[in-house]
Amino acid sequence: MHRLRMDRRPVTVPFAHASEAEMSRILDFYAVRWEYEPHTFPILWNLDGDVVESFAPDFYLPDLDLYLEMTTLRQKLVRKKNRKLRRLRELYPDLNVKLFYARDFRALLLKYGRLALVDGLSGTLGQVASPHGTRAVDVPILLVEAPPESVPAERALRGGSVAAAVGRKGAGRRRAADPDTSINEGAVQA
Amino acid sequence: MNLATTLHDDVAEILLTEEEIAAKVRELGARISADYAGQQLTLVSVLKGSLPFMADLMRAIEIPVRIDLMEVSSYGGSSTESSGLVRILKDLSASIVGEDILIVEDIIDTGLTLNYLIRYLRGKAPASLRICTLLDKPARRLVEINVDYTGFTIPDQFVVGYGLDYGELYRNLRYVGVLRPEVYSGANAE
Numbered sequence: 001m002h003r004l005r006m007d008r009r010p011v012t013v014p015f016a017h018a019s020e021a022e023m024s025r026i027l028d029f030y031a032v033r034w035e036y037e038p039h040t041f042p043i044l045w046n047l048d049g050d051v052v053e054s055f056a057p058d059f060y061l062p063d064l065d066l067y068l069e070m071t072t073l074r075q076k077l078v079r080k081k082n083r084k085l086r087r088l089r090e091l092y093p094d095l096n097v098k099l100f101y102a103r104d105f106r107a108l109l110l111k112y113g114r115l116a117l118v119d120g121l122s123g124t125l126g127q128v129a130s131p132h133g134t135r136a137v138d139v140p141i142l143l144v145e146a147p148p149e150s151v152p153a154e155r156a157l158r159g160g161s162v163a164a165a166v167g168r169k170g171a172g173r174r175r176a177a178d179p180d181t182s183i184n185e186g187a188v189q190a
Numbered sequence: 191m192n193l194a195t196t197l198h199d200d201v202a203e204i205l206l207t208e209e210e211i212a213a214k215v216r217e218l219g220a221r222i223s224a225d226y227a228g229q230q231l232t233l234v235s236v237l238k239g240s241l242p243f244m245a246d247l248m249r250a251i252e253i254p255v256r257i258d259l260m261e262v263s264s265y266g267g268s269s270t271e272s273s274g275l276v277r278i279l280k281d282l283s284a285s286i287v288g289e290d291i292l293i294v295e296d297i298i299d300t301g302l303t304l305n306y307l308i309r310y311l312r313g314k315a316p317a318s319l320r321i322c323t324l325l326d327k328p329a330r331r332l333v334e335i336n337v338d339y340t341g342f343t344i345p346d347q348f349v350v351g352y353g354l355d356y357g358e359l360y361r362n363l364r365y366v367g368v369l370r371p372e373v374y375s376g377a378n379a380e
Contacts, residue, residue, distance in 0.1 A: 029265045029276050030302040031309075032333070064333055098332065107330060108300065110348060110374055112266035113357070 019072045019105055020058050022117070026108070027061070035060045039067075041095075043087045055084045057097060065096055072102040197360055201367035205349055206342060208364040211324070214341045215243070218322065219250025221339065222292065226253055232289045236307065237261035237280060238361065239296035242353040243324045247294060256289075258282045262303060276306055282314070291316040292338075296353045297325040301333035308335070325349070325366065348374065 013036050015021040020036070027034045037056045044053035057067035071081050078101065085099055109115050206214075222231070233255055235244035248257055261280035291311060298304055304321065311319055322339035329346035344366075350356050351363030356374060 026265050026302070029274065030306050031275065032302065032305070066332075068332070104330065107346070107348070109266075111299065112264060114266045115374055 016058075017070065017072065019070055022109075023059065023068070023070060023100070023105075026112070027059070032061055033063050035062065041088055041092060043084060043091055053084070055088050067095060067097040068100055069097060070100045070105065072105050078102075197363055200360070200370050200373045201350070201363070202370045203368045204365050205344060205347070205368055206352075206366040211341075211352060211366065212246070214324070215246045216250050218339050218341060219247055219252070222247075222322065223252045226290060226292075228253075229290050230254060230256070232256040232258060232286060232291050233294050234258050234260060234282065234286075234291055234311070235294045236296075236303070239353040239355065240294050240324075242361075243296050244294045247322070256284075258284060258286075260307070262307065264303070276303070278310070286311065286314050286316045288315070288317050290318045291320070293319070293321050295321065295323040297327060297344075297349070298323045298335065298337060299327040299330035301331050301335045304335055305333040324352070325354075 013021075013024070015024070015036065024034060024036070037058060038060050040054045040056040042051040042054045044051070046052050057069045059068040059070075060066070061068060069081065069085065071078050081099070085097060088095065088097060106115070109117060231251070231253060233244065233248055233251075235241065235257065237259055238261070244257070248255055259280060260278065260282060263277040263279055265276070293304070293307065293311070295304060298321075308319065308321075320338040321335065323337055324341040326337060326340045326343045327346060328343060347368045348356070348371075349366050350360035350369045351366045353361050354366065355361045356369055360369070
């Protein structure tokens with residue numbers, strides 16, 4: 001008889017940009033579950049039907065059914081991203097996508113009294129490898145405990161419905177802190 | 191802030207005068223009184239920013255109300271690296287099971303804190319849970335929240351006064367004003 005058991009395993013999330021790592025910390029702080037680049041949406045095909053351009057929003061917030069794309073880069077790259085986002089919205093009108101610009105990120109850090117970090121976490125500086133670029137996060141793992149004579153199998157919990165046209169990025173990582181559990185943990189009266 | 195200047199000197203523009211705020215609070219109080227006529231209402235204020243609004247609003251409401259106060263930690267408020275998880279610094283002082291609750295907020299921007307509070311308070315089984323905010327800054331919204339009572343929808347600017355702070359200062363201004371960017375840009379250079 002197999003038994004199911006939840007466990008947590010540290011997984012390093014290779015954020016492409018330091019601002020994304022900071023955003024993941026903010027989401028964790030407020031117990032908002034997130035996945036990092038879990039879905040890739042084709043947005044352009046050639047005449048043979050091959051995908052030639054796609055878009056993978058930085059975060060998916062499953063409880064809010066919201067995709068979050070962060071762009072703290074130069075205006076030229078922002079324009080390119082805006083174009084891709086427009087195309088994404090045309091092709092997938094039901095998707096809830098929010099573009100988070102450099103000014104939004106700056107305002108967020110100002111709100112949290114961390115404005116001094118903004119230069120290091122934004123733009124070109126934020127792209128280079130830095131201590132902020134990766135994060136080890138605990139990911140819930142569903143363990144299938146087998147009888148002693150067999151080898152235990154395990155698989156990561158995955159969920160959420162994805163449109164048929166949507167691919168999953170191999171490197172997609174998920175922060176799946178149970179918000180209810182998180183609230184209970186956080187609800188410590190001083 | 192330069193201590194040689196007054197608080198007013200750091201304000202670039204008065205967004206809402208004392209009189210405008212007072213009129214809006216009276217209007218909100220009348221609406222709330224009408225909507226909750228015959229009911230027992232509990233106002234839950236979120237410290238510290240909503241303190242002046244709460245104090246004025248409760249006196250503008252003409253039905254019996256109870257009040258309670260909560261305080262939650264803010265991201266970036268403790269360490270410079272990982273700030274962990276939001277914590278309830280001051281919990282409700284009484285049970286709200288079966289009560290009609292109105293959360294009184296000073297400002298809603300990202301919605302992250304309020305989203306957390308709503309989930310937390312819903313877990314305490316109130317009869318109803320509604321939101322009243324003096325200021326709404328929808329341009330910054332990350333988490334969509336249904337707000338039942340909104341005083342003013344404001345532009346995407348950093349505002350202080352009437353409870354709202356920057357670095358714990360400016361809360362005692364009688365109006366809501368836009369903080370001069372050089373005030374917080376100076377902090378960036380420190």
